[in-house]
Amino acid sequence: MKKLLFIPFLAILWGQSFQTSVAAERPNIILVFIDDMGWGDFSCFGNEDAETPNIDRLAAEGVRFEQFYVNSPICSPSRVAISTGQYPQRWRITSYLNNRKSNDERGVAQWLDPKAPMLARSLQKAGYATGHFGKWHMGGQRDVTDAPPITDYGFDESLTNFEGMGPKLLPLTLKPGQEKPGRIWEDAENLGDGYRWMLRSEITSGFVDAAIPFIDKAAAAKQPFYINLWPDDVHGPYWPPVETWGDGSLRRLYLSVLETMDKQFGRLFDRIRNDAVLRDNTLILVCSDNGPAPGAGEAGPFRGFKTHLYEGGVRSPLIAWGPSIVRRQEHVDRESVFSAIDLAPTLLTLTDTPFPKDVQFDGEPLVATLRGEGGSRNKPIFFRRPPDRDSFYGVEDLPDLAVRSGKWKLLCEYDGSNVELYDLSHDRAESTNVASNYPEIAVNLKTKLLDWHNSMPADNGATYRKKQAKRK
Numbered sequence: 001m002k003k004l005l006f007i008p009f010l011a012i013l014w015g016q017s018f019q020t021s022v023a024a025e026r027p028n029i030i031l032v033f034i035d036d037m038g039w040g041d042f043s044c045f046g047n048e049d050a051e052t053p054n055i056d057r058l059a060a061e062g063v064r065f066e067q068f069y070v071n072s073p074i075c076s077p078s079r080v081a082i083s084t085g086q087y088p089q090r091w092r093i094t095s096y097l098n099n100r101k102s103n104d105e106r107g108v109a110q111w112l113d114p115k116a117p118m119l120a121r122s123l124q125k126a127g128y129a130t131g132h133f134g135k136w137h138m139g140g141q142r143d144v145t146d147a148p149p150i151t152d153y154g155f156d157e158s159l160t161n162f163e164g165m166g167p168k169l170l171p172l173t174l175k176p177g178q179e180k181p182g183r184i185w186e187d188a189e190n191l192g193d194g195y196r197w198m199l200r201s202e203i204t205s206g207f208v209d210a211a212i213p214f215i216d217k218a219a220a221a222k223q224p225f226y227i228n229l230w231p232d233d234v235h236g237p238y239w240p241p242v243e244t245w246g247d248g249s250l251r252r253l254y255l256s257v258l259e260t261m262d263k264q265f266g267r268l269f270d271r272i273r274n275d276a277v278l279r280d281n282t283l284i285l286v287c288s289d290n291g292p293a294p295g296a297g298e299a300g301p302f303r304g305f306k307t308h309l310y311e312g313g314v315r316s317p318l319i320a321w322g323p324s325i326v327r328r329q330e331h332v333d334r335e336s337v338f339s340a341i342d343l344a345p346t347l348l349t350l351t352d353t354p355f356p357k358d359v360q361f362d363g364e365p366l367v368a369t370l371r372g373e374g375g376s377r378n379k380p381i382f383f384r385r386p387p388d389r390d391s392f393y394g395v396e397d398l399p400d401l402a403v404r405s406g407k408w409k410l411l412c413e414y415d416g417s418n419v420e421l422y423d424l425s426h427d428r429a430e431s432t433n434v435a436s437n438y439p440e441i442a443v444n445l446k447t448k449l450l451d452w453h454n455s456m457p458a459d460n461g462a463t464y465r466k467k468q469a470k471r472k
Contacts, residue, residue, distance in 0.1 A: 026128075026224040026351050027325055028215075028282040030272070031343075032265070033082060033228065035075060035135055035235040038292030038312070040300030041258060045317050047298065050255040052262040054269055055286060055319065062284075062321035063331045063372040069339040069404065070290055073306055073313030074386045076137050078289040078340065079230075083138070083153075084116045085344025085361040087382065089456035091116055095386035097163070099142035106387045107460035111139020111147040117359040119344040121154025123226045126353040129218040131157045133207040134230030136164025140191050149192055159210045161203065161232055162188035169207070171200035176242045184237070200239040201257070204231040204264040212271050219278060224351070229268065233261040236293060254296035283322035283350070283370075285343070290314065294393055303430045307389040309402040309411055310430055314383060316340075320370055325350075328372030336369050337376040337404065346370055380405035380445075382452045387461030400461060403449040410435075410445040414453065414462050419446060 040046045044056040044064060071081035076097045077088030088094060092109040103110050120130045132155045139147035141163040149165045150158035160168045162185035170188055172181035181199065189195050198206055211227055218225040240256035272278045291299050291306045291313040304310030320326050341363035348355055349365040369375040383402040390398055399411035399420065407425040412418055421435035421442045435442040 025281065027322065028218075028225045028227075028278065029123075029347060029351070030211075030227045030229060030268070030282065030284045031082070032284065032286040033079070033134075033230045034261070034286070034288045035230070035232040036290060036292060036297065036306055037234045037258070037288035037317075038297035038299045039288075039302060039315050039317050040298040041234075041288075041292065042317055042319075044319075046300055049251075050259050052258065054262050054266045058269065058284060058286060058321040059319045060330050061323065062319060062326045063328050063333055065318040065320070065336060066332065066334045067337045067376075068287065068316055068318035069314050069337075069381055070288070070316045071314075071340050071381070071383065072386070073290045073304075073308055073383075074389065075135075075235075075289050077386070079136070079138050080112055080116070082289075082340040082343055083112075083118055083120070085119065085341050085363040086117065087341065087362050087456065089384055089459075090362075092457050092459065093138070094384060094459045094461070095388055097137060097139065097141055097144070100144055103144075105460065106464055107458065108387070110144050112153070114148050114152045116153075117344075117356045117361070118154045119347060120226060120228070122344075122348055122353055122356055123224075123351065124154045124156065126351070127223065128351075128353075129214070129221075129223050129225040130155045130227075131211065131214045131225070132228040132230070133159050133211045133214075134161065134204075134228060135232040135235075136160045136230070138164075140165030142187070145190055155228075157210075157214060159207060162191070165192040167192070167194035168196075169203050170195050170197050171203060171239070172197050173200055173237075173239045174242055175239075175248075176245050178242075199241075200233075201241045201260055202264075204233055204261050205267075207231060208264055208268045211268055215271060215278070219275070231261055231264075233257045234292075234297065236296065238296070250295045258297075280324040283320065283325045283347075286317070286319040286321075287340070288316045290316075301428050305393050307386060307392045307398075308395070309383050309385055309399050311409070311424075311428065314402075320372070326370070326372050331372050333369075333372065333374065335376070336366075336374055337381075337406075338366055338369060339363070339377070339381045341381075342366050342377055380448060382449060384453060384456070384459075385461065387459040387464045390461070390465070401449050401453055403445050403452075405445055405448075408441060408445060410442060410449060412446055412449065416446050416450055421445070 044059040070078045072078040080088035124130045174181045238253035244256035246252035299312030302311035304312035345365040381404045400414045402411045411420040422430045
């Protein structure tokens with residue numbers, strides 16, 4: 001009788017051991033999503049004015065992608081896209097989330113619906129430990145104090161900044177010659193329970209300080225983990241350490257903040273790299289949420305800035321690192337065209353996690369691409385400008401819509417007028433409009449773009465008009 005009891009007991013233990021083993025083999029994921037950083041700001045992407053050695057080492061040990069896109073030229077919708085694998089227009093988040101009145105005027109939701117198909121929630125249901133450390137900006141800002149907490153979106157733990165609900169780090173500011181630090185965004189104390197004030201120049205280290213124990217805990221439990229590390233250092237206003245203030249110019253402040261952020265990444269990257277188990281089973285992705293503000297960051301050879309649908313506003317650097325996951329080292333992928341909405345289905349496929357039921361991703365699973373084996377998404381990538389950004393950064397009439405398909409990029413107004421067509425294989429700077437040379441291509445792409453635009457929930461971009469906007 002004892003033997004009969006012993007056999008099932010062994011089976012149970014073996015089953016538990018097997019599940020633990022499978023869990024341990026599922027790759028950990030760290031997504032570093034940087035606020036307002038240009039395509040050309042990492043030194044491995046050509047920046048000669050600043051050094052980013054920690055990021056550059058990831059690139060040298062992994063893959064650097066040159067034709068990766070985010071799905072909006074401004075923060076909140078870009079974050080919705082990378083979190084859900086869907087166009088942010090589906091969730092009525094098409095510009096940065098502001099106060100209630102402004103959101104209503106622009107036809108923008110007050111926060112992301114918690115029913116959205118969050119990548120984190122799918123991974124959490126599949127047994128992952130999930131943590132968000134950094135900027136959120138998908139609900140809970142200004143006077144919007146009743147937004148859901150970040151943990152309602154599939155995260156076990158969260159630590160954010162002044163644009164999210166829940167525990168947060170709030171910025172103290174200090175410049176040379178100043179003895180007592182100042183404070184900005186004090187009203188954010190009301191956005192959920194728990195806050196701590198610290199120098200803005202050190203807040204990324206605060207997020208790293210929270211992420212590392214989270215990793216330690218998951219590793220000790222042999223539980224795979226998914227982490228958002230979303231720093232906002234390089235979003236203005238720029239407050240680097242006082243010793244790196246330099247001449248105080250906008251460009252110098254930005255470069256100092258960029259280099260300081262890179263230094264603060266080092267401990268997190270070393271925690272993974274110096275642990276044999278984690279090193280062989282962790283994927284680190286690094287990209288930006290949109291293009292740079294003029295005079296601060298650099299978009300490399302591309303036209304436009306943050307808020308623009310030109311390449312400088314929506315093309316992002318992307319680095320993928322993972323010695324046993326990414327199959328190329330020191331590789332530059334200049335050909336693969338894909339975007340942030342592709343990451344959710346790609347990472348779910350990579351981790352063998354079931355897709356959420358009754359959800360149609362706009363993104364495509366591109367595991368081979370992310371591993372460095374090449375390949376682009378099959379469908380075009382569509383864009384709609386923020387409703388409040390028809391005129392910005394000195395451009396009086398910005399295109400309303402854009403589409404990237406193969407080597408072609410087309411931009412136009414909501415009604416299909418003012419067509420611009422560029423062959424990006426020869427004209428990365430979007431300097432020569434060839435619409436009149438390729439009328440069939442222009443008509444075909446415009447038709448697809450307008451069909452997509454009309455299939456999405458509308459915002460108030462066609463009616464919202466404002467004097468030249470100040471920088472956000």
